[in-house]
Amino acid sequence: MICVENISKSFNGRAVLRDVSLEMQEGETLAIIGRSGSGKSVLMKHAIGLLQPDKGRVLVDGIDIGRISYRELRTVRRQFGVLFQGGALFDSMSAFDNVAFPIRTFTDSTEQQVRDRVLRCLDLVNLSDVGTKRPSELSGGMIKRVALARAVALEPRYILYDEPTSGLDPHTSTTINNLIKGLADQLDVTSGER
Amino acid sequence: MAALEQRLIRPLYSLGRYALLLSKGFTSLGHFSVYRKNLIVQCGRVGIDSIPIVALAAAFSGAVTTVQTAYQLVSPFIPPSVIGAVVVPSLILELGAIVTGFILAGRVGARIAAELGTMRVTEQIDALEAMGLNSIGYLIVPRIMAGIIMFPVLYVTAVLVGVGGGLAAAVATDVVSTGEFIRGARENYLVFGPMFGLIKSFVFGFVITSISCYMGYYTEGGAEGVGRSTTQAAVISCVYILLSDLVLALVLL
Structure with a gap:
């Protein structure tokens, strides 16, 4: 299960994500729809730790991927x-x-x-x-x-x-x-x- | 005030990020088998492919140094062997490494920055990371290793070809005979000279490849950003070659 909890992200002072939360259950197909520049790619990159949130956390199978070592993160990404x-x-x-x-x-x-x-x-x-x-x-x-x-x-x-x-x-x-x-x-x- | 702060902080930020890039690359490498093929490819691109241009530049450097030394020094009061005594140590101590360094900064540095920059803006680096691979270790470490391994090879090539070019120019212009040229070179041969040149070539190899990798890896802003990184990689590499050249001369000579 992937769990995004209250994440916020800004780039150069411009807020792209504000307090976003979502859950993806095992076997589920979830679509995120939004206009261009609304932060969909940014959200996706947070889900695999390519970007770190300014606030909030991302859990993959209960593991907070912002608090693990780079080596462990790579294992999660696999x-x-x-x-x-x-x-x-x-x-x-x-x-x-x-x-x-x-x-x-x-x-x-x-x-x-x-x-x-x-x-x-x-x-x-x-x-x-x-x-x-x-x-x-x-x-x-x-x-x-x-x-x-x-x-x-x-x-x-x-x-x-x-x-x-x-x-x-x-x-x-x-x-x-x-x-x-x-x-x-x-x-x-x-x-x-x- | 903010602009001034930015100007002061920016170099420190870049230095810190550069150090982190290197430590992240070298500390979480994983199995060598993943990087081996890439290292061999990079050794070919950095080293073997650069031999013709390095040899050409070295040959002309040797020839020009010979002609200019003859123009400045040869007189009835100075023996012609002095040309060999000046040209050969100059190539060993300075020209062989610095000429190779500048050529590699332009040729290899720019290529590395362009390659990595393009990979960054087309999300290929993100793709490597998303797969669970250490992109820094996979992309950057083999390039830096190739620079450190192959630069000394190029330096030796440059010195040998440069001496050959100098000798050829001396004989062609009839300022000194082959025997006199070699005698001058042997009489003034410094044992530490080649060692100093090799140390410089290791350092230059590291400087060029690591700076170019840094510029390329952190490229931002599409095609324009790739162009900017490429130019900066070549220019900054040249500046740091000159700086490290001076530091090494002060410390080791």
């Missing part, structure tokens, strides 16, 4: 999969290597096991044929889908999506929305969208 607004794919790597990166880094899988898992993840987002391509060779929708495949590569307990369909055409948006819904059912994850 339960998350995050889809960033622009995909945030590593542009020095191919789509395949992007998805393989967390698997190679955090598991002892053999290269064959990595390959099988990556292909399964890419297949999940209907992109099994783009593995060799670099992010610069992919369309916006493809980038988000590869990023989604990367986010689920380690089968996280929680997935956070930051504007997963912004800037995409209606058809691709529907595809991604269906993927998110399908992933929530298939992997039984807790999802936060904005």
